[in-house]
Amino acid sequence: MGGPASLMLTMGGVGHVIIAHGGDMISPDLNRQVLGSESVLGKPRAGDFGEYLRSMNQFVEVEAIGHEPNDAEAAELAARCDIILSCPPTFEERLRLNLAAVQAGIPFIDAAQWGMTGTLIVVKPGQTACLECLYPEPPPFEELFPVVGAISAATGSLAALEAIKILSGTGEPMWGKMLTYDGYRGNVTIVQLQRRDGCACCSSL
Amino acid sequence: MRVLLIALKSASAMKIQISYTGRSYQTSTLLPAEITLDENSSVADALRMLTKDLSDEQQLPASCLVAVSGEHIGTLSSYTNRPLRDRDELILIAPVAGG
Numbered sequence: 096m097g098g099p100a101s102l103m104l105t106m107g108g109v110g111h112v113i114i115a116h117g118g119d120m121i122s123p124d125l126n127r128q129v130l131g132s133e134s135v136l137g138k139p140r141a142g143d144f145g146e147y148l149r150s151m152n153q154f155v156e157v158e159a160i161g162h163e164p165n166d167a168e169a170a171e172l173a174a175r176c177d178i179i180l181s182c183p184p185t186f187e188e189r190l191r192l193n194l195a196a197v198q199a200g201i202p203f204i205d206a207a208q209w210g211m212t213g214t215l216i217v218v219k220p221g222q223t224a225c226l227e228c229l230y231p232e233p234p235p236f237e238e239l240f241p242v243v244g245a246i247s248a249a250t251g252s253l254a255a256l257e258a259i260k261i262l263s264g265t266g267e268p269m270w271g272k273m274l275t276y277d278g279y280r281g282n283v284t285i286v287q288l289q290r291r292d293g294c295a296c297c298s299s300l
Numbered sequence: 301m302r303v304l305l306i307a308l309k310s311a312s313a314m315k316i317q318i319s320y321t322g323r324s325y326q327t328s329t330l331l332p333a334e335i336t337l338d339e340n341s342s343v344a345d346a347l348r349m350l351t352k353d354l355s356d357e358q359q360l361p362a363s364c365l366v367a368v369s370g371e372h373i374g375t376l377s378s379y380t381n382r383p384l385r386d387r388d389e390l391i392l393i394a395p396v397a398g399g
Contacts, residue, residue, distance in 0.1 A: 096399050184399040207396040209323045214396045229375070234363035234395035237323065242398055273365070273372070275393055277321040279328075284319060284391055286367040289374075 096206050097182035098130040098144065099251030100258075104180075105148045105155045107259050112148060113172060115160040116141045127244035163188055166195075173199035178261060180254050181205040181226075186233035190296075193218070193226035197297045202261050202268075206254035210241040211278030213250030215269070216288070217257050221300030223271030224288035228297065246278050312339045314386040316346055322394035323361070330358055337384065343368060344381045346390050360392060367391040 101114050120128070120135040120143070130144040145159025163183065164172055173179060173195035181192040181203065189205055196203035196218065203218040205226055218225050253274070260266040275284045292298060314337050320328040335349055343366065351359060362377035369388050373379045376392075384390070 182399045184397060186395070186397050189397060208398040209394075209396040210325055212321055212323075212325070212396065214322065214393070224372070229365060229372075230363055230395065232363070234361060234397070237397070240323070240398060247398075273393070275321050279325045282319070282321070284321060284393070286365070286370055286372050286391060286393070288372045291374075 096127070096208060096247045096251040096254070097180065098128050099248040100180050100182060100206065100255045101144075101148060102129060102151065103252050103255035104258060105152050105157065107255065108152060108155060109259070109262060111156045111158070113158040113160065113176065114141065114144060114148070115162065115164050115172075116144060117162040127242055127247035129244075129248060164191070166191060169195035170198060173201060176201060178202045178204070178258050180258055182207075182251065182254070185236055186230060187236075190227055190230070190233060194296050196220060197225050197300070200300075202258075204254045204257050206250045208242065208246045208250050211243050211246050213246045213253075213276045213278070215250060215253050215257070215274040217261075217269040217272060219268075219270045220297060224290045225294065225297040228291040228294045229273075229288065231291070231294070243278070246276070249276065249278075313337065314339055314341065314384060314388075316384055317387070317389040318346075318350065318392075319389055320360075320392045320394070322364070322392075322396045324394055327358060327360065327394070330354060339386075340383060342381050342383050343373065343379065343390065346384060347376070350390075361394050363395045365391075365393040365395070367393070 120140040130147045135143045141159040141161040145157050148157045179196045181189045197220040205216040207214050260268045273286045320331050364376045366379045
């Protein structure tokens with residue numbers, strides 16, 4: 096999901112894109128990692144993904160980090176960014192990025208998928224619900240779950256679209272809303288999210 | 301005549317649309333698209349009706365988001381109970397984190 100999102104941002108010419116992705120490329124991921132290819136199998140993926148992004152737009156500066164940021168690194172990266180797009184596979188990582196965005200006071204977009212379903216949340220720190228308002232404790236990790244590349248690409252592209260709207264000041268970002276596309280049924284649901292009193296992440300803002 | 305009107309009113313029912321999405325499409329196929337509740341029923345009443353026939357393995361996750369007609373009210377483990385109105389949509393979104 097981070098692949099299509101970063102690809103759309105790079106092709107859209109946002110200026111500077113930082114991607115972070117640990118681990119080597121494995122064959123089960125090829126069904127949705129649009130920045131990868133069979134030639135990368137068994138190799139660290141972040142550097143190759145960065146090269147691909149650079150090849151798509153020479154005017155965009157691309158930084159590729161070959162591991163998942165820890166708390167301190169996430170905070171340091173957030174301080175250098177105008178927006179964070181969250182697309183990792185665990186809630187622990189998503190909540191870490193959410194915290195970094197809230198502390199830096201920058202918009203946060205969370206994009207996730209399961210099977211043929213995608214979800215999108217757009218956060219304006221201090222004004223709309225953050226991810227920790229919704230999930231004070233990380234929901235249980237699911238080791239194995241279905242992934243359809245088409246929903247990853249669709250949801251990642253929608254996340255990029257929200258980012259482009261926010262960065263360019265165009266249109267009406269989905270602040271404080273959660274969009275769910277249930278591809279199994281073709282249903283779109285939009286929910287207005289509520290901030291949670293006492294949220295350890297954002298209630299002081 | 302007055303007694304008859306009261307009787308009719310107390311017998312009225314509400315239809316509530318059910319939308320379950322997010323993690324586990326299989327679970328969503330176990331739930332009805334619509335339920336009928338007595339007037340003045342609440343979100344808690346609806347959830348009790350929805351889950352009473354699910355096995356332990358089929359139960360909805362505690363971190364499932366709950367919303368009523370587009371308004372988020374919490375998670376299954378911690379939500380603000382509220383009355384439902386006829387034709388409300390009860391939305392349940394099981395947490396999703398796939399990247």
